Amino acid sequence: MGQFMADSERKLRLSGKIEQVRKACDFIVTVTEEAGFDEKSVFQSQLAVEEIFTNIVEHGYKHKGADKTIDIITLLSTDKLIIKILDDAPLFNPLTLDEPDPKASLWDRKGGGWGVYFVRQYMDDVRYKLYGNRNSIILEKLRPKSS
């Protein structure tokens, strides 16, 4: 499972197991650094991808995705980076879930939902879309104006 580059599009195909999450993060770090994002945006982008990847492995594939795939496709344009993450888990839009409340007290805090919450906070746009029979989450991060 490798990586290829064609113009401004890159694709990484990984198996759907948690041990692959660092490859997903490393891929995004490379793409964002080469695109001229600052250290903060590189951190935020890799965290967003980790959260989506982890949700797919844990909830979509229920830790049985070793023989299934997660595709990460990045598209770089002059003004933004688009990151698409596709999987073959049962169709489900995680963006419909209630968000946790950061103002909740320690004892009232929800344990789940924080991953998607961070994705929404750290990316400029987050969408769910069906690609045939595949789930896809589409993330957008605006490029620094000086690039």
Added chain:
Amino acid sequence: MIEINVTNPNDSVTLVEVSGRVDSMNANEFGSGLNTQINNGRVQLVLDLSSVEYMSSAGLREIVSTLKSAKKASGDLRLAQPSERVREVLEMAGLDTIFRIYVTQDEAINSY
């Protein structure tokens, strides 16, 4: 990828120094390292985050869980010198108002 170093700077306080990245791949190991202290009766904890360059929601879940366990045992989990990025993650989740966070390790240890 993650190193956890545990020391006892005085009779009551346990210092847990972590280095590396805390993500969904190793958050369980990180949480186990913290919970071992509570299971051993060491409930006044300081977690030094100065060498943690990355922490996602998986890591946050573990420190919140440990804080609850510590408080149930009449203890606490206090944080020392988180990096700028980790501090932002804590703030984004509203955890900067739930944890006591100290600028230096000594301040955190001496706060007990």
